[in-house]
Amino acid sequence: MCGIVAGVAQRSSIVPALLEGLKRLEYRGYDSCGVAVLQQHGAPRRIRTLARVQALETEVRAADLNGSTGIAHTRWATHGMPAIANAHPIFSGDQIAVVHNGIIENHEALREALIAQGYEFASQTDTEIIAHLIHSHYCGDLLAAVHNAIRVLKGAYAIAVICKDEPQRVIGARQGSPLVVGLGADGAFLASDTFALARCASRFIYLEDGDIADLLRGDVRIVERDGGPVVRDVRTVAEQPANADLGAYRHYMQKEIFEQPLAVARTVPHLHSLDATLFGTADPVAFAGIDSVLMLGCGTSYFSALTARAWFESIAGIAAHAELSSEYRYRDYVPQRGTLVVPISQSGETADTLAALRYAQSLGEERTLTICNVAASAMVRQSRWAFVTQAGPEIGVASTKAFTTQLVALFLLALTIGRQRGRLNAAQTAALLRQLVGLPDALRGALAREPQIMAWAQELHRKDHALFIGRGLHYPIALEGALKMKEISYIHAEGYPAGELKHGPLALVTDAMPVIVTAPNDILLEKLKSNMQEVRARGGQLYVIADANTHLASAPGVRLIWMPDYYGVLSPLLHVVAFQLLAYHVACLRGTDVDKPRNLAKSVTVE
Template sequence: MCGIVGYIGKNPAQSILIEGLKRLEYRGYDSAGIAIYNQEDINIMKTKGRLANLEEKLDGNHLEGTIGIGHTRWATHGAPSDHNSHPHASHNDKIVIVHNGIIENYMELRDELIEKGYAFKSETDTETVSHLVFDYYKESNDLFEAVMKAIKRLEGSYALGVLCKDNPEELIAARKDSPLIIGKGDGENFIASDIPAILEHTRDIYLLENGEAAVIKRDSIEIFDMEEKTVEKEIFHVDWDIASAEKGGYDHFMLKEIFEQPQVVKDTLLPRLTDKGVQLDDINLNKEDLDKINKIYMVACGTASYACLVGKYLLERVARVPVVAEVASEFRYREPILDENTLVIVVSQSGETADTLAALRMAKDAGARVMAVVNVVGSSIARDADDIFYTLAGPEIAVASTKAYSCQLGAMYLIAAHIAILKGKMSMEEYKELKDELMSIPDKIEKILDQQDAIKTLAEEYIAAKNVFYIGRGLDFAVCMEGSLKLKEIAYVHSEPYAAGELKHGPIALIEDDTLVFGIVTQEELNEKTISNLKEVKARGASIITIALEGNEKAKKISDHVIYVPRTHWMLTSILANIPQQLFAYYVSVGLGHDVDKPRNLAKSVTVE
């Protein structure tokens, strides 16, 4: 959940750490801090609040030195405060640590260390690690050995950056279930939670695996496994530009990412569409494999779980296979029936989502085959899955997912078509019709984005709405769930999605004068029924905004406003109907004066339970 950056080299560390943290602040922004070695001591500066608070504190208090670590925090153990901010130091400030993850047995270790005389200054689990490392270090004066002994006692997840006052020429890194990379430079090296933090300085990256640790010096990087045996790794060369992680002239990252959707959807879809069928290079699922599968689960969290719901509808309808779509936090604890005849499809933007990763590993342990839909190459979920579909959305900085979700929907379309063709449920004529429509989707998204000003006007008109409901049927209900989530996430407006047919079973009691209702009406065989439900809420005083396919005059008659989206294949309407919802939520949030890119209490990559 937190962001880590580290540097050892020949240049002043402070500016490198601060710039790296700026590109990691999406991972957490409750507090921030840096620690830099100045040839005598490790000086720490940290503070509650945004990174700007730390920069203000550093103004006039520059920390000298060419080796250091930094951290931006999303609070788990202990409220946001100066004391709970990272980095955390051990006894006598000898060992200094930054940490992302959760140490599940920290209370047990804390009690043990208190008995030994260690005094704690924070409520965090991380401070326990700093004292534990020091406890081992004082026995041998070997920092790497002390870190290895400490991490073998840790239960939970961690990505660690460790400095020692006695060892000014090395930085130790280690990871388990939390992302950490090493950047290789010329006479300088880096660690970070994510590539954008160090891309300005190097494109050559080592991806640390679970249970690996590294000794990093100015001119060398040594990587070891838990048995302290040397690990030989290939360099991963990053081929995307740092500009892709900048705002590019937009007011917010979220708006930039909304407008990037035509291109990233095109990148995700078009290379995989051939005249002979869907080409999925990293999915080796053939007809014989499918014939053995009698059960499919689709598992994810948050926005990604709504992509799974779309996937469920499509797989059942076009491939005629039974599918269960579940949120990962429930799936992993309810003892689902899994075996070698089960296919589990997990979806995650970051590839590090804790509950989804745990669900994947549980499925693998039970012998199930796991397919991953992820956006980050080399992420934990990508490495652990049997088959991988990479959504080519590029870096997504805003906490609320937009372009990554659209690419996840694209993945659902391609996977459903691929499986349907393999099972003989979709003819080549049907595929070619779908292929033509898929190839036109980027242009149709552009057409919807051209309505930006009109949607902004609607957001301004309804900005005072206190209760908003989203209703739809079938695939449209999945669209409702994502639209409602976006409004909650970034505008903090109470909203609820309902299957339109369920209105009369309770929710209609909540409708009163000036309640705002979004009706999603893109599934033509269900139009009449959903429009009938819209009439019911209209009769009770609701204002109605309907998202409908072009030419739907009935929707226009019942609605206060209609946002039309281009006509397309029935399978593909979800991706188009969702775009106006993104823009509406964005402009409501902006109008209310909220921080769109960093909504309160949320973080981009949820790497803890």
């Protein structure tokens, strides 16, 4: 969830690269940031702030902070509230400086042991334990000190460490949290992801769990957990466009909502054949024998799995299960032959989902297929197969285009398995593919409803609570709509299956509780109308996103926005766009930080 940038420059100051990397990591979310550098002689110098990276940059320039070796960090608070004392880099005396992503699970016992050795703690962080441990082991070789320190750590970590006695050296180590080495013309670097180093490196080494990287000026070597040398592949990664120009948009989230037609068009490949080769295998019939799908995800990715569950059942004719990664990984799950495990993640580094994937593999589930927006992510590398969506970098913390492109990938997978199993004939397959190819235009039609949605936002932004309801394929869309509302507007919002209202949630319905409805023109429409009547009979106020020809009518207490014609099994993608826009405009009226909502991070790399 936090962001690391570190490095050793060969000819110039490392500071510009550190600050540029932090700016590129802002999309992950953070509540403090800082930088520390080493010069040829003397203790490390650091600057930390609870403000944004831009403010940090101003302070760094005012202090004339320069040096060829340094570490930098954006922190999302876990151990210890956002405070300068808890902001990274964390020091041990004037000798060791550390930045750290992850959570050390045995921090209490280690803290007590270090206090007994005479160490004093200036912060509430588990990171300070790492700094003091390294200091306690330091005898002139920073690599050896880090190696000995991490042997006693339990939990997840990615760290970068510098020492005043070795001013041209950075040590990095990882276990459970991502860390990459970047190789560039002006030095060697460490970062949480390649995007942070796109301006200063084009060749990357993806560290594996247990790896320790030793960065010297002009040289990098890697050792494994046992201390032996290891060679990791060096990969060339083309710079991803940052899409940093907001253009006519106020926020990245708004821009990314409107990028969805293009993102979907890029994700839908030019299909010459519909077979398993779409998913990273050379074998067209690699999915033969698959008779169930287990999808793993967190947050929005979990809701994409819930949506796709119905596609796998109705289109592919196989059993489908959607599991929250954080729950699945601790269950005594009973594996079944013929199961395809599908982890879903925007970043491909989501800690719970990555751990859930590894848990499934430990149970003998060998057929794994990651759906992800980052080709070089840990999840893609861990899986046998992968489908990389083409959403492009998503800067806003609240996911939008990553969600819709995940749904496209899952729909293609359902079609592929359905075709392979003989559930779809050529005509049915062609009809569904035409619908998929036409989806970008249909999304543009949904986006055209923005003016009416803005009018709703004028009413809803004064509310403190909201219910979102839907049925069938659209129940997960109600969940996603509620999630978006709470994420960025801070309105308490909950999503429910409409048929469950009478089993409890109706107790909440008053004229002060808006009920927001996704109403497609499908076979459950009449049932949904009855649920809406239950709300109206109790004085509830309905806000209905309805397909054309649903024969609903505006009335006192019933507000309608008409969507394009019903888009069949892909209609959830149109309705979710309306909910994204609604949450966005409500948040704008409430004056929240839309792109960086409080307490949240983009890439959740801790449990």
